[in-house]
Amino acid sequence: xxxxxxxxPCILPQEVFQEAAKAVLDFNNTGLSILEISHRSxxxxxxxxxxxxxxxxxxxxxxxxxxxFLQGGAxxxxxxxxxxxxxxxxxxxxxxxxxxxxxxxxxxxxFGQIDIVASSKESNYTYxxxxxxxxxxxxxxxYTSNNTIYGTEIFEKPQTTVPTIVDMSSDILSREINVxxxxxxxxxxxxxxxxxxxxxxxxxNDLLGKSGRSIxxxxxxxxxxxxxxxxxxxxxxxxFVSMLNLRxxxxxxxxxAIEQENIIKARTLYDEIERNTxxxxxxxxxxxxxxxxxxxxxxxxxxxxxxxxxxERNLIGIKGHRSVGGFRASVYNALGITSINALVxxxxxxxxxxx
Amino acid sequence: xxxxxxxxPCILPQEVFQEAAKAVLDFNNTGLSILEISHRSxxxxxxxxxxxxxxxxxxxxxxxxxxxFLQGGAxxxxxxxxxxxxxxxxxxxxxxxxxxxxxxxxxxxxFGQIDIVASSKESNYTYxxxxxxxxxxxxxxxYTSNNTIYGTEIFEKPQTTVPTIVDMSSDILSREINVxxxxxxxxxxxxxxxxxxxxxxxxxNDLLGKSGRSIxxxxxxxxxxxxxxxxxxxxxxxxFVSMLNLRxxxxxxxxxAIEQENIIKARTLYDEIERNTxxxxxxxxxxxxxxxxxxxxxxxxxxxxxxxxxxERNLIGIKGHRSVGGFRASVYNALGITSINALVxxxxxxxxxxx
Numbered sequence: 001x002x003x004x005x006x007x008x009p010c011i012l013p014q015e016v017f018q019e020a021a022k023a024v025l026d027f028n029n030t031g032l033s034i035l036e037i038s039h040r041s042x043x044x045x046x047x048x049x050x051x052x053x054x055x056x057x058x059x060x061x062x063x064x065x066x067x068x069f070l071q072g073g074a075x076x077x078x079x080x081x082x083x084x085x086x087x088x089x090x091x092x093x094x095x096x097x098x099x100x101x102x103x104x105x106x107x108x109x110x111f112g113q114i115d116i117v118a119s120s121k122e123s124n125y126t127y128x129x130x131x132x133x134x135x136x137x138x139x140x141x142x143y144t145s146n147n148t149i150y151g152t153e154i155f156e157k158p159q160t161t162v163p164t165i166v167d168m169s170s171d172i173l174s175r176e177i178n179v180x181x182x183x184x185x186x187x188x189x190x191x192x193x194x195x196x197x198x199x200x201x202x203x204x205n206d207l208l209g210k211s212g213r214s215i216x217x218x219x220x221x222x223x224x225x226x227x228x229x230x231x232x233x234x235x236x237x238x239x240f241v242s243m244l245n246l247r248x249x250x251x252x253x254x255x256x257a258i259e260q261e262n263i264i265k266a267r268t269l270y271d272e273i274e275r276n277t278x279x280x281x282x283x284x285x286x287x288x289x290x291x292x293x294x295x296x297x298x299x300x301x302x303x304x305x306x307x308x309x310x311x312e313r314n315l316i317g318i319k320g321h322r323s324v325g326g327f328r329a330s331v332y333n334a335l336g337i338t339s340i341n342a343l344v345x346x347x348x349x350x351x352x353x354x355x
Numbered sequence: 356x357x358x359x360x361x362x363x364p365c366i367l368p369q370e371v372f373q374e375a376a377k378a379v380l381d382f383n384n385t386g387l388s389i390l391e392i393s394h395r396s397x398x399x400x401x402x403x404x405x406x407x408x409x410x411x412x413x414x415x416x417x418x419x420x421x422x423x424f425l426q427g428g429a430x431x432x433x434x435x436x437x438x439x440x441x442x443x444x445x446x447x448x449x450x451x452x453x454x455x456x457x458x459x460x461x462x463x464x465x466f467g468q469i470d471i472v473a474s475s476k477e478s479n480y481t482y483x484x485x486x487x488x489x490x491x492x493x494x495x496x497x498y499t500s501n502n503t504i505y506g507t508e509i510f511e512k513p514q515t516t517v518p519t520i521v522d523m524s525s526d527i528l529s530r531e532i533n534v535x536x537x538x539x540x541x542x543x544x545x546x547x548x549x550x551x552x553x554x555x556x557x558x559x560n561d562l563l564g565k566s567g568r569s570i571x572x573x574x575x576x577x578x579x580x581x582x583x584x585x586x587x588x589x590x591x592x593x594x595f596v597s598m599l600n601l602r603x604x605x606x607x608x609x610x611x612a613i614e615q616e617n618i619i620k621a622r623t624l625y626d627e628i629e630r631n632t633x634x635x636x637x638x639x640x641x642x643x644x645x646x647x648x649x650x651x652x653x654x655x656x657x658x659x660x661x662x663x664x665x666x667e668r669n670l671i672g673i674k675g676h677r678s679v680g681g682f683r684a685s686v687y688n689a690l691g692i693t694s695i696n697a698l699v700x701x702x703x704x705x706x707x708x709x710x
Contacts (some may be wrong), residue, residue, distance in 0.1 A: 002386045004391055006392070006393045009391060009392065009393060009394060009588065009591055010391055012388070017379055019549045020388075021376045021379035021380045024375050025373070031357045032359060032671070035367060035372065035550040036361065036550075037361070037364065038362070038364060038672060039364060041552065070515070071426040071427045071428070071588045072431075073588050074428075076587070078573065079574065112570055114703075163404065188588060189589075196392040196589065196590055196591045215465075216433070216434035217430070217434075217458075218460075218462070221433065227418060232427075232430040235426075235549065235551055235593065237550055238552055238590065241390060289550050344357045
């Protein structure tokens with residue numbers, strides 16, 4: 001058995017892979033592959049409807065919010081958000097907690113004035129800035145709730161009366177959130193929602209249509225809402241597999257249940273990192289992510305050796321991002337505690353053999 | 356056996372479905388699903404490289420052109436093309452041969468002056484306008500080579516010295532083309548290239564970087580070229596299945612071979628439409644498409660009855676688009692002559708039983 005700690009695209013449940021493979025040969029007993037059915041067929045319209053309904057149920061999305069399945073990943077949202085929301089000459093506030101947060105701000109600069117309210121860049125983003133001011137005349141405030149590369153996570157929405165937009169690409173569906181606190185939530189699917197190729201957007205309807213900009217149809221949230229995520233051919237298979245994965249999550253007991261598992265998984269690994277004399281965490285303890293656990297060695301020369309052991313133990317994808325180094329264990333919903341234990345065992349084995 | 360005449364997403368070869376399903380369970384003997392592998396893995400980088408190389412080989416793409424795999428479908432290209440190419444205050448020329456051609460022009464109006472050089476809208480797009488002038492001061496000329504809804508196709512590029520952009524979503528890879536005649540070719544994959552979720556763009560490098568516009572990174576062709584279609588997480592599975600399909604096409608003998616099959620398939624069906632006293636074609640004979648064959652009945656009241664027979668004979672997806680009515684048989688690369696014969700047989704059976 002392989003233990004896939006990859007940062008994304010990432011592990012999904014084995015049951016989902018089984019169903020997903022079956023539908024490529026015969027979708028829903030239609031005698032057709034899911035890859036060849038019309039996106040306008042009754043069968044696929046039901047897939048989209050069920051996927052939306054599962055998102056609404058699992059995240060308890062209020063009725064005055066729309067749920068959209070788009071393309072282009074979070075990176076496309078970096079541009080679509082200001083294109084839809086910022087009036088000409090308008091201003092938005094961004095919190096800089098990493099490369100992705102910083103890219104979001106950079107793209108927004110094409111559309112207006114961008115204030116960086118705080119940044120932890122000077123420490124290579126090892127912590128989340130606190131106690132910053134969000135200008136009250138900003139059209140919106142944007143932040144990234146989980147910083148995949150640096151292993152930090154923001155569990156509480158920063159307090160502000162300014163409409164708040166959050167990139168939850170790598171922690172959505174991993175813990176309970178109050179959607180009503182936010183005005184727009186977006187996430188590339190390829191962590192806890194599904195495979196690559198689809199992007200989830202949850203947007204409060206009355207946030208839209210106010211910027212006065214002329215927006216190309218394909219980039220206009222209101223057009224996608226009107227068309228029920230079917231303005232043009234959607235990424236059929238990515239939505240279908242997301243539906244299977246959301247069904248799995250619901251059957252597991254929903255987000256409340258998975259959050260408890262995620263807490264235990266993260267604690268198990270962080271405990272070992274603290275206990276083991278060869279390893280140390282890189283993120284500030286109070287900001288540690290439950291999804292991406294970053295750690296290094298006191299003796300960096302040994303890191304290659306541990307990677308070799310990890311490979312022998314079928315621990316996949318634990319090499320750290322080049323900008324942090326060391327290791328990163330991404331422990332998304334579908335990764336079981338067995339895999340955490342396998343990693344912990346390898347860390348202990350390494351310690352034993354180097355005493 | 357089902358005969359899938361759907362307009363897109365559409366039939367792909369059964370061999371492709373078999374391989375595509377296998378990789379969802381175990382990709383390339385990695386012990387991992389294609390849905391959970393990192394897009395930065397060596398294995399997936401090889402997929403992208405092979406897909407590009409197959410496109411280049413099959414279409415004989417010159418070296419000074421880039422081949423990109425993007426998201427958002429042809430509809431996103433409607434906006435990206437003028438965003439990248441049209442200077443502020445610039446002008447582009449569009450030929451109006453249907454709803455999609457018209458939408459392309461409409462979206463471009465967000466970025467500059469758009470001249471419609473000719474339109475067949477007054478006849479519900481049953482023919483392709485000829486003998487129009489393309490203004491020499493246009494930055495580019497845009498047309499749609501195959502009009503899926505109306506069953507018309509433009510086989511010869513209109514003569515002009517103005518850089519020419521073509522939407523080949525529904526006929527790319529179905530017939531030989533000379534890429535060097537064009538400056539940019541684009542196509543949603545979900546007809547002859549692969550499943551929904553990926554868009555092919557073939558662009559002459561020296562067309563780019565001249566508009567003087569500030570373009571969000573995700574919409575900038577040059578950024579995608581620099582990143583080898585990996586600026587952000589690509590639609591992994593859609594690219595993978597496209598690769599399988601392009602391998603199949605190459606093994607069939609490439610485009611020269613498939614074009615011969617497509618000619619025979621189309622001729623067989625058009626011949627029956629002409630011969631059979633109950634049916635008649637809707638498109639002008641000289642502009643008839645080889646991919647989407649549109650036809651109606653002399654007695655429209657009988658159309659529902661023929662649809663019922665078609666369903667009984669496992670002929671899927673032949674109901675015409677609402678704006679044309681009647682029937683549409685989409686006869687893409689993967690649809691074999693057996694399926695054409697099954698449709699012809701049903702048409703003859705219908706004729707016999709109504710004599």
